[in-house]
Amino acid sequence: MAKDAPPRWDRKMQQRLARGEAAALGELYDRFAALVHSQAHRVLEDEEAADQVTREVFGYIWENPDAYDPKQGSMRSWVARLTNKQAVHRLRRSEAAALARGGGGTAEELEQKVRRAAVAARADYIVTSMPAPLRAALELAYFQRRDYRQTAADLGVTEDEARRRLRLGLQLLSTAHTRPLEGSSPPGYGRAL
Numbered sequence: 001m002a003k004d005a006p007p008r009w010d011r012k013m014q015q016r017l018a019r020g021e022a023a024a025l026g027e028l029y030d031r032f033a034a035l036v037h038s039q040a041h042r043v044l045e046d047e048e049a050a051d052q053v054t055r056e057v058f059g060y061i062w063e064n065p066d067a068y069d070p071k072q073g074s075m076r077s078w079v080a081r082l083t084n085k086q087a088v089h090r091l092r093r094s095e096a097a098a099l100a101r102g103g104g105g106t107a108e109e110l111e112q113k114v115r116r117a118a119v120a121a122r123a124d125y126i127v128t129s130m131p132a133p134l135r136a137a138l139e140l141a142y143f144q145r146r147d148y149r150q151t152a153a154d155l156g157v158t159e160d161e162a163r164r165r166l167r168l169g170l171q172l173l174s175t176a177h178t179r180p181l182e183g184s185s186p187p188g189y190g191r192a193l
Contacts, residue, residue: 010068010075013027014068018065028075032076032079033054033058035128036058037050037051039084039128040053040057042124043091043120043121049094084125095113119177134165135169136155137151137155140154148162149162
């Protein structure tokens, strides 16, 4: 997982992209391509579609570097938000096309599938956007099956601090089900990205 970039790096990267530096896009791609692709794949469950979303997201960034506002968060979280928004939009579009062609399912099933994907995308976005200390604690607890004592030891913090980080991280994740993902509106309501 890419290391959190300092805000200064984010601003400099935006400036370089705005000047049209191809090397800046390459650097940004090297840093975030795996994140973009994995999040798109999680929503779409399709390698080719995830590849396409990856190209679309970096194309959008190249064409619209001023769309990033450092005051709204890190470039990493902006890229993750763009990815989730585009992946959900693509899923909705492809599922609606399959439904229109007479593919199996109903409009309600389509909406359920898109809603589940949007929640997964929002959870990915939340994890990606949360501060590195919270993300590190959750990753230790979830992926490495550490309890709060082991997490505290691995992070070099007190047990109380490890519990606090885990609790706050889980509270943030719990909002994935309660708040809609931006860009998950029905077809015809605005365009992707």
